[in-house]
Amino acid sequence: MSPVIEALELTRNFPSRSGLIGAKRDVWALRGINLSIARGETVGVVGESGCGKSTLGNILLGLDSPTGGGVRFEGKYLHDFKGAHRRAMRKRMQLVFQDPFGSLDPRRSVGAQIADGLRNHDVVPGSETDAEVARLLTLVGLDPSVAPRRPSQFSGGQRQRIAIARALAPRPDFIVADEPVSALDVSIQAQIVNLLADLREELDLAMLFISHDLHVVRHLCTRVVVMYLGRIVEEGPAEQVFTDPRHPYTQALLAATPSLKRPAGEMGDVLDGELPSPANPPSGCAFRTRCPLATEACAAGVPPLEHIAHDRKVACIRAELTGGKGGLQ
Amino acid sequence: MTRAQRSLYIWLGLAAVLIAFPLLAPVLPLQPTIGMDIPHRFAGPSAANWLGNDEYGRDVLSRIIWGARASLAVAFGSAFCAAVIGTVLGLLGGYFRGITEVLAVRSTEIVICLPPLLLAMLVITILGAGVLTLTVALTILFVPNYTRVVYAATLQTGGLDFVKAQEAMGTHPLKILARTVLPNIVPPLLVQFSLTVASGILLESGLSFLGLGVVPPAPSWGLMIRAARAAMDQQPLLLLWPSLSLAGTVLLLNVICDRLQDVLSPKTAARGGAAWLRRQIKRTPGVPAPEVPLLKIEDLSVGVALEHGSMGLTKGISFEIKPGETMALVGESGSGKTLTGLAMTGLLPNALNVTDGHAWFRTDNGVVDLSALTEDEFGPLRGNEISMVFQDASAALNPVHRIGDQLAEIIQRHRPMPKAQAEEEVVDLLRKVGIPDPERRQRAYPFELSGGQRQRAMIAMAVANAPKLLIADEPTTALDPTIQAQILRLFGKLKDDNPGMGVIFVTHNLAVVKEIATHVSVMYAGQVVEQGTVAEVFADPRHPYTKALLASVPESDAERLESIPGTVPQPGAMPEGCRFAPRCAHAAAACAAPQPLLDTGAGRTTRCLRWADLWKDVA
Numbered sequence: 051m052s053p054v055i056e057a058l059e060l061t062r063n064f065p066s067r068s069g070l071i072g073a074k075r076d077v078w079a080l081r082g083i084n085l086s087i088a089r090g091e092t093v094g095v096v097g098e099s100g101c102g103k104s105t106l107g108n109i110l111l112g113l114d115s116p117t118g119g120g121v122r123f124e125g126k127y128l129h130d131f132k133g134a135h136r137r138a139m140r141k142r143m144q145l146v147f148q149d150p151f152g153s154l155d156p157r158r159s160v161g162a163q164i165a166d167g168l169r170n171h172d173v174v175p176g177s178e179t180d181a182e183v184a185r186l187l188t189l190v191g192l193d194p195s196v197a198p199r200r201p202s203q204f205s206g207g208q209r210q211r212i213a214i215a216r217a218l219a220p221r222p223d224f225i226v227a228d229e230p231v232s233a234l235d236v237s238i239q240a241q242i243v244n245l246l247a248d249l250r251e252e253l254d255l256a257m258l259f260i261s262h263d264l265h266v267v268r269h270l271c272t273r274v275v276v277m278y279l280g281r282i283v284e285e286g287p288a289e290q291v292f293t294d295p296r297h298p299y300t301q302a303l304l305a306a307t308p309s310l311k312r313p314a315g316e317m318g319d320v321l322d323g324e325l326p327s328p329a330n331p332p333s334g335c336a337f338r339t340r341c342p343l344a345t346e347a348c349a350a351g352v353p354p355l356e357h358i359a360h361d362r363k364v365a366c367i368r369a370e371l372t373g374g375k376g377g378l379q
Numbered sequence: 380m381t382r383a384q385r386s387l388y389i390w391l392g393l394a395a396v397l398i399a400f401p402l403l404a405p406v407l408p409l410q411p412t413i414g415m416d417i418p419h420r421f422a423g424p425s426a427a428n429w430l431g432n433d434e435y436g437r438d439v440l441s442r443i444i445w446g447a448r449a450s451l452a453v454a455f456g457s458a459f460c461a462a463v464i465g466t467v468l469g470l471l472g473g474y475f476r477g478i479t480e481v482l483a484v485r486s487t488e489i490v491i492c493l494p495p496l497l498l499a500m501l502v503i504t505i506l507g508a509g510v511l512t513l514t515v516a517l518t519i520l521f522v523p524n525y526t527r528v529v530y531a532a533t534l535q536t537g538g539l540d541f542v543k544a545q546e547a548m549g550t551h552p553l554k555i556l557a558r559t560v561l562p563n564i565v566p567p568l569l570v571q572f573s574l575t576v577a578s579g580i581l582l583e584s585g586l587s588f589l590g591l592g593v594v595p596p597a598p599s600w601g602l603m604i605r606a607a608r609a610a611m612d613q614q615p616l617l618l619l620w621p622s623l624s625l626a627g628t629v630l631l632l633n634v635i636c637d638r639l640q641d642v643l644s645p646k647t648a649a650r651g652g653a654a655w656l657r658r659q660i661k662r663t664p665g666v667p668a669p670e671v672p673l674l675k676i677e678d679l680s681v682g683v684a685l686e687h688g689s690m691g692l693t694k695g696i697s698f699e700i701k702p703g704e705t706m707a708l709v710g711e712s713g714s715g716k717t718l719t720g721l722a723m724t725g726l727l728p729n730a731l732n733v734t735d736g737h738a739w740f741r742t743d744n745g746v747v748d749l750s751a752l753t754e755d756e757f758g759p760l761r762g763n764e765i766s767m768v769f770q771d772a773s774a775a776l777n778p779v780h781r782i783g784d785q786l787a788e789i790i791q792r793h794r795p796m797p798k799a800q801a802e803e804e805v806v807d808l809l810r811k812v813g814i815p816d817p818e819r820r821q822r823a824y825p826f827e828l829s830g831g832q833r834q835r836a837m838i839a840m841a842v843a844n845a846p847k848l849l850i851a852d853e854p855t856t857a858l859d860p861t862i863q864a865q866i867l868r869l870f871g872k873l874k875d876d877n878p879g880m881g882v883i884f885v886t887h888n889l890a891v892v893k894e895i896a897t898h899v900s901v902m903y904a905g906q907v908v909e910q911g912t913v914a915e916v917f918a919d920p921r922h923p924y925t926k927a928l929l930a931s932v933p934e935s936d937a938e939r940l941e942s943i944p945g946t947v948p949q950p951g952a953m954p955e956g957c958r959f960a961p962r963c964a965h966a967a968a969a970c971a972a973p974q975p976l977l978d979t980g981a982g983r984t985t986r987c988l989r990w991a992d993l994w995k996d997v998a
Contacts, residue, residue, distance in 0.1 A: 240940035
């Protein structure tokens with residue numbers, strides 16, 4: 051199946067300066083990212099804060115421009131579209147935010163905010179806008195009569211449903227969900243995860259699901275990419291990556307995730323140290339400073355993301371040693 | 380209507396009455412303002428001329444009212460024109476940045492560099508004196524203020540998610556500015572407007588006083604003050620009336636501005652006693668202290684004081700912790716888990732207080748009721764026998780003091796010792812909580828540490844005096860998975876090092892509970908719904924809420940997650956009976972009555988009346 055959206059050698063750096071007279075230095079948020087997402091597919095992006103996962107989402111949506119590389123939507127480069135054409139493209143791609151309290155305009159009714167997407171792109175004739183808003187609210191499990199209310203009258207979970215209805219209004223083909231459930235309570239989180247899973251099937255959406263909750267990613271996603279310091283270190287079908295992780299970082303991440311199924315006190319090996327500064331990453335493999343398997347060769351060059359099976363890739367030169375360790379139960 | 384709104388409307392009403400006079404001046408039965416009446420010059424107040432006559436014998440009252448027309452027209456006119464121009468410039472500059480920002484915002488800032496009065500004089504010299512010129516001059520003066528206020532507000536609002544959502548939706552940028560950004564920056568704009576009007580009235584009077592404003596014989600407050608100053612010896616009252624009008628109007632506008640801020644700001648100050656008031660409130664225990672192993676909480680309720688009575692937030696919380704045990708308080712937001720933790724340390728927010736119940740705690744000097752201690756009695760306990768770890772270490776550490784100094788302070792507060800010895804202990808502590816290179820790191824400021832290290836430093840402060848009870852409120856929630864695992868491991872190590880320490884661990888993450896706690900209290904809507912050891916409760920939950928909560932964790936192989944329909948009830952609108960009943964699949968008629976915590980044997984309790992029917996096989 052041809053991909054809806056592709057990232058080709060995406061690179062993004064943010065210039066920064068330490069102090070007033072410090073040396074200028076680039077912070078590398080993304081380096082050489084290749085990724086493609088097809089219809090009906092949900093790709094999970096996992097990694098710790100600062101690994102570049104939100105930047106990736108913004109660039110795929112065209113809300114931020116890459117420093118190098120490009121994004122192709124249905125075969126056409128996003129950077130070829132400007133002004134009104136670019137705005138017309140926006141209809142096809144939408145975003146769901148993490149914070150349900152900040153993502154809705156507190157001063158306008160939720161119905162009006164959902165209708166914005168319809169009116170901007172003339173999705174339905176003007177006379178049918180209200181009916182379409184009602185349909186969207188029903189789709190996300192809310193009563194259509196709530197349309198005239200302000201966001202402050204809704205709970206966190208209800209707001210997230212409204213935000214999803216707003217994202218669905220222009221009938222997008224591709225959705226980026228940036229930590230959509232991490233601000234919600236567990237029982238509400240389950241409602242939203244189920245909703246996203248249903249919508250993906252009903253509407254045949256391509257979805258990028260950014261999260262640091264590995265359990266949610268495993269439950270919802272078909273494919274997963276693991277990022278560390280701006281690079282993809284492992285990629286593959288979600289079930290395989292979670293049961294048989296091959297990159298030492300993925301293994302450490304899984305071991306660090308508390309689980310109800312694991313007997314208490316049997317937490318795996320806890321990774322020492324912290325994420326290095328993206329302004330001053332280690333030479334060679336960025337993970338080598340925390341890696342239990344690191345050798346001198348790891349400092350020599352950045353390990354390429356190579357196929358270890360038909361649909362699995364790992365960026366580790368010692369990947370042959372890592373099989374059969376520490377999956378999620 | 381809130382108090383702030385009422386107060387605003389009262390002042391606005393007063394302002395409306397005062398503005399009505401000059402507006403209605405042409406129809407009011409006022410004496411002429413221009414015709415001279417030399418025989419009556421400097422006459423004092425009389426029945427015909429309430430405020431007396433001026434140096435040409437003209438009626439002062441009618442000149443004040445007519446003069447207000449000029450003053451207010453200039454002030455409101457210039458404030459309004461400047462608001463329109465400044466808002467447009469600020470919006471464009473703040474939203475589009477780059478070259479637009481330089482043209483729109485930076486260029487207006489040149490005006491600020493010039494002395495305002497001189498600039499106004501320059502404009503008037505070029506264009507000639509008069510009401511219209513004055514308005515133009517003041518508009519030029521006021522534009523940069525608006526531009527800067529709107530620019531700053533736009534920068535702030537423009538970065539918010541709902542603006543980004545509009546961009547993602549492909550809305551035209553100008554439409555985003557008009558429809559989404561502008562309404563959200565109205566509050567600071569309104570406040571700026573009322574400030575500018577006040578300042579406009581003052582400037583108009585000042586310029587008229589200098590002879591650069593309103594042209595005589597037309598009346599204006601500034602002109603009246605000028606004339607009265609010359610005749611101060613003959614009739615000092617003449618100076619009083621225009622000065623009073625001027626000061627009164629400016630004061631009134633400033634008060635309205637303050638009230639506006641109160642009404643528009645979403646963070647209206649919480650009501651409740653100040654800290655010194657709280658010190659006085661002492662609930663007498665009334666009952667003798669029972670023998671407790673470490674901590675025993677009995678029927679503890681926390682409420683918020685409202686204008687009429689109080690509203691319960693948690694109700695009848697009871698649990699017991701023995702030395703060495705870790706009790707997890709787990710529940711969703713609004714369940715009251717954090718409040719219960721705070722009540723143990725006397726750190727409840729000002730508006731909240733313990734309304735009922737006891738929290739018996741064994742100190743070195745006998746058993747005390749933590750819920751009835753005064754602020755002064757808490758002093759020797761906090762940071763010593765009871766200590767607390769917060770979720771956000773960057774907010775809980777003092778940013779302007781070095782980590783080592785903050786630690787030494789808390790050690791010396793409870794155990795006086797020489798500085799050198801305290802420093803040694805600090806280094807030991809930092810090493811114990813896993814901060815690398817502690818000798819050097821103790822000299823670091825909080826911002827120089829990473830998030831994980833800050834959390835370690837705060838944990839070091841909490842365990843500095845080997846507390847008997849450690850209360851940790853979501854200590855790992857803001858951390859990344861690998862760092863969370865490190866901190867959980869650290870908690871485990873600290874518990875091994877201090878086997879007598881009891882821990883209350885507040886969290887919403889069930890998997891973390893399983894990792895760290897021995898006992899668990901599941902909380903829902905301000906009540907404990909189930910209690911027991913972690914292993915038993917998780918393996919065999921006896922309350923439908925616990926069961927549903929465990930099932931909603933996305934770890935099962937099920938295709939769909941179990942979700943609990945509906946939402947948590949709000950305080951003030953709690954169901955009469957079982958608080959979970961409206962969302963419960965097993966609710967029966969009997970659930971409409973308040974539910975007690977039932978003993979289900981082997982130290983376990985549940986607040987479900989039907990637990991035995993529902994899980995017969997286990998009962």
